[in-house]
Structures are given as structure tokens and as C-alpha cells.
Amino acid sequence: DLIKGKNIENISPDFWERLEEKLLVSDVGVNITRHIISTLQNAVKKKDPKLIWNEVERELVSLLSIPYSYDEKFFPLKNDVKDFPLVVMVVGVNGTGKTSFIAKLANYYKEKNLSVILGAGDTYRAAAIEQLTYWAEKLSIPIVKQNMGSDSAAVAFDTINSAISKKIDVAIIDTAGRMHNKNNLIQELQKVEKVIKKHHIELPQEKILILDATYGQNSIQQTKIFTEAINITGVAVTKMDTTFKAGFVFSITSSLGIPIKFMTFGENIDDIQPFEPKEFVKNLLE
């Protein structure tokens, strides 16, 4: 019923209040909400009030549109290291959907007729290796793993070794969930990246941070810390079917400059989509 604002001659002050509320309950956060409202109020002063709804959508879409380079073969990801597989390192806090995302991403590339190998880099959590192995078997793709308790960096290194020797297009490395405020765990992640770089300094080409769509403002702090540690190249937002909101993405793109590359919408293997800002904004404002 915010649609009431669509074609009105004069914008009621109530419209701005209701837009603000809509944004806040969608986890957009206080600062970004204020910025959006004031930008729109200025824009609307100069234009025909009848176009205000398009203006709202346009402003929100532009906040989410971070230009980034990708190649057709691996869209929306990029492999600019000749003669090497695309290495994707997947990280994030506990339970956000990293392992499930890897299965979906593997299938996504498989459907593009690319070859994929998985690295069971979560050598810490109970049954983490079994969980990823299930998906490897279901997708009939190779997986490199060692025993629980082994060195995560060693598994990552071996996975890339296999990818190179078997000429596999994509190597996706799973890591254990970790709280970003635990320094030793963040350092471990830096070690995994360092070991991967022994293959080639520009590996891994992609470091994807998984953010849970149901999370609130803490997602911003998570993104800051993980980016400071290993330079995140893109975010995948999971569990969009649980909430359809994930308003924190505006802060991730406009304040932190990190592109959203994927979203997942359920527990099925094909519930994955490259991020589409217009589609996302339409659903948010529904």
C-alpha cells in the first residue's frame, strides 16, 4: 500500500514515514535509510511527484549496483589467471550456508558444462566433511579431503593441485564457520589464503563471503573484518526464502564497495541466482 505514493499529486509526510519504516524493518539500517530518504526528498523536489515511485526504485538500485569485472565463462565470477583453475574460497560465520552454497555453485557451473572439484576445507566441525562429500557424490564431482582435525590450508593446497593436474575449470574451497571477532580464527583464514598463493600469487581469484539474509546490522561488521583479513571479492546472500529482505546489502555495496554476486532462495541445488539489483529492489518494496 506504499503504492498509494505512486501517483499522488502531493506527497504526504506520511509517505516518507512509511518508507522509512519499510526500510528499517528490512534491516537497511539507520544511516543508509536516512541517506536514502534525504536523497529522495531532494530528487523529488526537482521532479514530477507522479514519478516518485520510479525515483525510489532507481535510487535503491543504483546503491546496489557496484561495477565489477567478470568473464562470460564464469559469470558472475572471474578468472583472470591464465592456465589456472578458477579458485573460489568460501568463508563466513557459523551456520550461514557456506557448505550448501558450494554445492549450489558447483551445480551452477556444472550446468554450464564446466568441470568442478571441491575442497573439504572445514576440518574442524563434526560431520562437515561428510556433509560436503554427500554433495560431491550427488553431483558426481571429485572432492579432496583429509581427516577431521587435519590442516585446512593443506586441504586447500591439495585441492588446487588436483584441479591443475586434472585440468579442472573450477576449484571451490570450503572453510569452517568462524566468528569474526576471534582473531586466531581470522588468522587461520589468512594462513589458508597464504598457502593457496604458493600455487600462484593471484590465487584465489574469488573470495566469497556468505551472509545470512535474516541477519541484522552485524553483517556489516562481519564484512568489514573478513575483507580486512582476506580481501573479499564478492558476497553471496543465503536464505532469501526465509525473509526476502536482507536490507544490509545496501551498506555492503554503497558503504563498503563490495559487490553482491549471488543469492540463494532455498535448500534445493538449483535455488541459486546471480544477484539482480532490480529484481531485489522490487521484492523489497513489495
Add this chain to the structure above:
Amino acid sequence: KLVDSFSKIVKGLSGKGKISKEEIEQTIREIRIALLEADVHLNVVRDLTLKIKEDVEKLESSEFFTPSQLIIRSTRDKILEILGGEATKLEINKNPSIILMVGLQGSGKTTTTAKLAYYFKEQGYNPVVVAADFNRPAAIDQLVHISTTNSIPVVFDKNSNSMNIVKKAVEEAKEKGYNPIIVDTAGRIHVDQEVLDEIKKLKEKFDVEHTILVIDAMIGQEGVSVAQKFDESINLSGFIVTKMDGDTRGGVALSIRYITGKPLYFIGVGEKITDLEVFHPDRVVSRILG
């Protein structure tokens, strides 16, 4: 951080003596922002700031307190009151007592199931856990691993289903004297009535004493809807908030208490079996307010 921003508000106010109406408005506004940034639900923030404002306006002419002191104390008191003043004990009265662990995907149910069993074991009980998640790959392996590593008996059968495995667990409990029976279930979304029905059916068939919602401390505004929908559909006993060892302010603890009035029994503070703490409201107020 809410702790930083709230102490900034407090520093701005303390020792100021009498303050103007504008300053009261400004302070209330800052409190509102601080609470929203702590992921407290918008409706809860509205009600709370309204109540604080009423408090302050009624007593503005008090000779004992300055408006600044009132605002600070009123905020603390109201939040503490909502959180429940004191810890609420999870009581077991049935034998065997069946406890269902429910919640969104990835919230920490499996880990918390084992932690809760460990807690009861330390309290002198003889708990058993039940692997009733037949949806997630290796879910049963996960619970079996954590349980056997910590010498907690576990009832599982990869070829069963939730109804039959709980039946088996109840039989085994009566036979071996286990109590309580803690059931790990599959993650499910609050907006899918069909999956909520699975829990309803379990409660119709078995004498469930407690249904506990396991919820992630990092959840945002959706937390209230999750708590409400689960509560309306399957009637919760209370909550456990996990991952409080992160640096999220955990405003969801306040919101779900305010909206449902149901107790918050424990918080999860890490991945180890011992990382379960009884929820102490005063400690979480400090976290939310500093």
C-alpha cells in the same frame, strides 16, 4: 556498537543537571537509533521510547533526579524488566520429559541439543538425544559425532522418520531410565505451514513437555516474526539464543521477550559442548547498553 553509542549518549548527559525539552527529544532520538542499530525490533523500540518519554515527562519537575539521570535509569530499568529480571530455570517435571529443539536453518539446534544434554548431565540427570533431522545431509552423523564424543547416549536410525525415531527414543528411555529426551529437528522456515505441521504432529502424538526455539543472536528485524509464527503455530516454552560469543548486540533477545513474554533460558557462547550459559538478564542489558 550499541555499547559505544549508548555510553556516548550517557557521557553527553551525565552531570548536566536539568536539561531542556529539546535535549530530552534529542536524547530519546539517540536512544532510538542505538536500539535499532542493536537489531531491536522497530515496534519494540517505538513502545520502549514512548514509555521512557512518559516516565521522563511525568517526573521532570522532581527535585531528586535530573531528567538526564531519569532517562538513563528509565532505559536500563525498562530493558531489564522486559528481559525478565532474573534467570528462568528450565524445569523438568515429566518423566520422561520430551524437549523439542526447533528453529530456522543454521541457528544452532544440533549443537545446542548436545549442549543441553551435557547441561542436564552435569545437573545429575540421565539425558538422551534423538536425531530427528532427516532432511539435512549428514545431520545425523553430526549429532552422533558430538554426542558419542561427549558420552551422551543418542538414538538414531538413518532409515527412519521423525515420528518413528521419537517413538523409539521414548521406548528406550522408559527401558533405560533416560530423562530428559532432547530431540534435534530439521531447520525450517517460519513462513512454511507445512513444515511447521511436522512439529505439530509430533506434539499431538507424544507428550512433549518443552518446545524450545533456538534462534541466532545475529538475526535482524525478522527475529520477531520468527518467534511469533513459531509460537502461534506450535506453542513454545521459551528460547535459547545462540552465537552470543560474536560481537552482535543481540537486540533480538529483547524483542522476542517483549513480543511473546516467553522465557529466555540459555545463551550459546561458542562451539564447545560446555558453551551454554543460563541466561542472566542483567548481563545482556549491559551488552545492549554498556
